[in-house]
Structure formats: structure tokens, C-alpha cells
Amino acid sequence: MDIETFLSQRGAARTATLRGAGFSRTFLDKAVAAGRIVRIRRGIYCLPREAGVLGLALKHNALLTCLSAAPTYRLWTLHEPGPVHLSPGxxxxxxxxxxxxxxxxxxxxxLPVAGLADVLIHALWCLPALESLVMVQCAAQRGDVTLDFLRRKLPGNRNAPARAVLDNVVPRADSLLEVLANYHFRRAGLHVRRHVELPGVGEVDFLIEECLVVETDGNTHLEPRQVKKDRKRNNATLIGGRLGLRFGYDHVVHHPERMVADVLAVLELCRRGAFGAQ
Incomplete structure (x- = not known):
């Protein structure tokens, strides 16, 4: 593994960690000289793209927090970080x-980064609901923080919107897309069951109103091997007596209203008997 890949998985690393991974001090010095990595302070290295925000925090004796701290804790995010979020004291x-x-x-x-608890609390105060939700979902399902802990830190009426976000965290989500789709389906008033095991199909992402299977497809579903597997699952879903819809990243993230409208349209056709035997 090259050092860029190693650091991209961690955000930043100390000298001891890098030496333990097989990168010698001489190698690190050469990588810094070549601009491949940056030494942000004595004994701490990161990639050039991370150095700007970390260096800014160090320069102003502040801590990165909220969305700007998400890469450090490997939290899910919806968008690339924009303005830097700082806790300056x-x-x-x-x-x-x-x-x-x-x-x-x-x-x-x-690192000049706030603790995970503060990062999540700041995100719940600062970001739109969906953006903070995916960050909390990621941390909670990994076991890094509990929802009860966050709720105790968010008392009173002014924190009611933040606590409402916590109500949308689910015990398990295999992807960011599942979190978002679940949020939109439930807001539409649909009866949703997640990770349902169906005979001949296997586990599906969602079973809506007990008749419609919905799957959310990330980039891996574009791989030829996965495409073949998905086709078989689609066929098995129909043979098993249920309809199926699939939605990719663009639908779920950028056009959720269209996704929900498609689901509602199919459910309405079902109610009218459009898919019944002729």
C-alpha cells in the first residue's frame, strides 16, 4: 500500500503509526520534500488536501468540528466540506x-479536532437534518456513541429539532443511501420494514406496505457481477408475488421527491388492481 492510500484511510497519522506500517523516516522525509504528504506539526503527517484545514485550526489555536471534523472520524457525509467549521474557544x-x-x-x-461527541452535537445544531443524520447514524451504528448519551446532551425545547433527528437513526444501515431513503419514506407516511428476508430473494433493503420491494443501489451495483445478481433478485421478487423498484445515488440524494413519487405511484396502481390477473 502506498502512503497516499494509507493516509486517505486515516486522514492523518503519527510517525510511530507510519513507521509501524513500513514507512521509514527517510521515506517520510522524501515524501514531504516531493509534496506527496505534509508534516502539519512535529510527528504528524497528512495528505496535502487535509493539511489546509488542519493547519488553519493549528494557526488559530482552534479545533475542527462539525462537518470539517467528519473525515477524521470517518463519518458519512452527503457533500464535500465547504467553509471550515471551527470551535475557537x-x-x-x-x-x-x-x-x-x-x-x-x-x-x-x-489532532486539532474536537472530540466526537462535540462534533456530532455541533452538527445537530448547525447542519440540515439529513446532513447531521448521516453523521450520527454512522457513529451510532459503529458503537462510537449512543443515542441516549446524545439525547442527554440535548435537553430543553431549543434542542427539540436536534432530538428529532436522532429519532430517525436506525439500528443498522448498510449505506448512506438506506438512511436517506428510510427518512424520506417514513416522512411520506409509508409503512416500512427494513432488511427483510424474502424466500428466493434474500435480504432486501425495504419492504413497503408489505407489497413493494425497494432497493437502493450504490456504485458497487454497477459492477457486471453485481448487475447479474440484481437481475436474478429482481426476477425472484416478481416470481414471489411482489413488485420491485431500484433507486441509485442520484435519485436518493438529489431527487428524493421523485423517488417517493414513484413509490406512491406504484402503490396506487396496486390499490387499483393494475397488476392483478386479467
Whole structure:
């Protein structure tokens, strides 16, 4: 594994970690000189694309938080980070950044990054519901934080919107797309069951109103081997007496209203008997 790949999986790493992975000190010095990696402070390295925000936090004695801290904790996100989110304590942050309040929990052990609890709480206060939801979902299902803990940290009426986001976290989601689709289906008032095992089909992402199977397809579903598998599952779904719809990233993330409209249209046709025997 090359050092770019190694660091891309971690965001940043200490010298000891890199040496343990087989990268010698001489190699690190050459990689820095070549611009492949950046030494953001003594004994800590990252990729050039991460160095800007980490360096900004160090320069202003602040902590990255909210969306800007998501890569450090390998949290799901909907969009590429925009303005840098900082928790500066009592100091002012530079123009063009988004300022969050002081952190209430221990910061990252060796990076200028807020602790995970503060990162998630700041996200719940700052971001639109769906953007904060996917971050919390990722952390909660990994066991990095509990929903009860976050709820205790969000008391009172002013935190009601943040607690409402927590109500949409599910015990398990195999992808960001599942989280988003589940949110939109439930907001539409649909009866939804997730990860249902169907005879001859296997586990499906969603069974809606007990008659319609919905699958959310990420990039892996474009691979030839997976396409063949999906076709077999589609056929088995129909043979088993249920209809099926599939939605990709663009539908789920960028056009959820169309996805929900398609689901409602099929359900309405079912109610009218459009798919019954002639």
C-alpha cells in the first residue's frame, strides 16, 4: 500500500503509526520534500488536501468540528466540506469560517479536532437534518456513541429539532443511501420494514406496505457481477408475488421527491388492481 492510500484511510497519522506500517523516516522525509504528504506539526503527517484545514485550526489555536471534523472520524457525509467549521474557544475565527461554541468534551488526542461527541452535537445544531443524520447514524451504528448519551446532551425545547433527528437513526444501515431513503419514506407516511428476508430473494433493503420491494443501489451495483445478481433478485421478487423498484445515488440524494413519487405511484396502481390477473 502506498502512503497516499494509507493516509486517505486515516486522514492523518503519527510517525510511530507510519513507521509501524513500513514507512521509514527517510521515506517520510522524501515524501514531504516531493509534496506527496505534509508534516502539519512535529510527528504528524497528512495528505496535502487535509493539511489546509488542519493547519488553519493549528494557526488559530482552534479545533475542527462539525462537518470539517467528519473525515477524521470517518463519518458519512452527503457533500464535500465547504467553509471550515471551527470551535475557537474565546478567540475569533478567521473570515470565511463557521464558528461553533466551546467544546464540552475532551478533544482528539493528537489532532486539532474536537472530540466526537462535540462534533456530532455541533452538527445537530448547525447542519440540515439529513446532513447531521448521516453523521450520527454512522457513529451510532459503529458503537462510537449512543443515542441516549446524545439525547442527554440535548435537553430543553431549543434542542427539540436536534432530538428529532436522532429519532430517525436506525439500528443498522448498510449505506448512506438506506438512511436517506428510510427518512424520506417514513416522512411520506409509508409503512416500512427494513432488511427483510424474502424466500428466493434474500435480504432486501425495504419492504413497503408489505407489497413493494425497494432497493437502493450504490456504485458497487454497477459492477457486471453485481448487475447479474440484481437481475436474478429482481426476477425472484416478481416470481414471489411482489413488485420491485431500484433507486441509485442520484435519485436518493438529489431527487428524493421523485423517488417517493414513484413509490406512491406504484402503490396506487396496486390499490387499483393494475397488476392483478386479467
Amino acid at each position: 474565546h478567540k475569533k475565527t478567521p473570515p470565511g469560517t463557521l464558528t461553533h461554541g466551546r467544546c464540552a468534551h475532551a478533544a482528539h488526542a493528537w
